[in-house]
Amino acid sequence: xxxxxxxxxxxxxxxxxxxxxxxxxxxxxxxxxxxxxxxxxxxxxxxxxxxxxxxxxxxxxxxxxxxxxxxxxxxxxxxxxxxx
Numbered sequence: 001x002x003x004x005x006x007x008x009x010x011x012x013x014x015x016x017x018x019x020x021x022x023x024x025x026x027x028x029x030x031x032x033x034x035x036x037x038x039x040x041x042x043x044x045x046x047x048x049x050x051x052x053x054x055x056x057x058x059x060x061x062x063x064x065x066x067x068x069x070x071x072x073x074x075x076x077x078x079x080x081x082x083x084x
Contacts, residue, residue, distance in 0.1 A: 001049070017079075021072075024068075024072065028065065031061065031065060035058060035062075038054070038058070042054055043055040043058075
């Protein structure tokens with residue numbers, strides 16, 4: 001796995017809200033599709049290069065997506081309050 005470099009992570013300019021939501025929705029739809037198609041018999045297999053099975057990884061991915069959904073909802077709520 002490549003070393004994380006914070007300065008490169010934030011190199012992209014700000015994204016307009018509608019574009020951000022469109023990207024989020026597309027990402028969420030792709031994740032849902034991949035999870036639905038994931039072979040049940042592979043859930044217990046170890047993730048390549050990791051010490052845990054796919055089942056654990058998938059739980060983590062879903063929890064991560066929920067966390068960011070909450071962040072988006074919070075920011076949207078803050079923006080709506082500002083416009084009142």
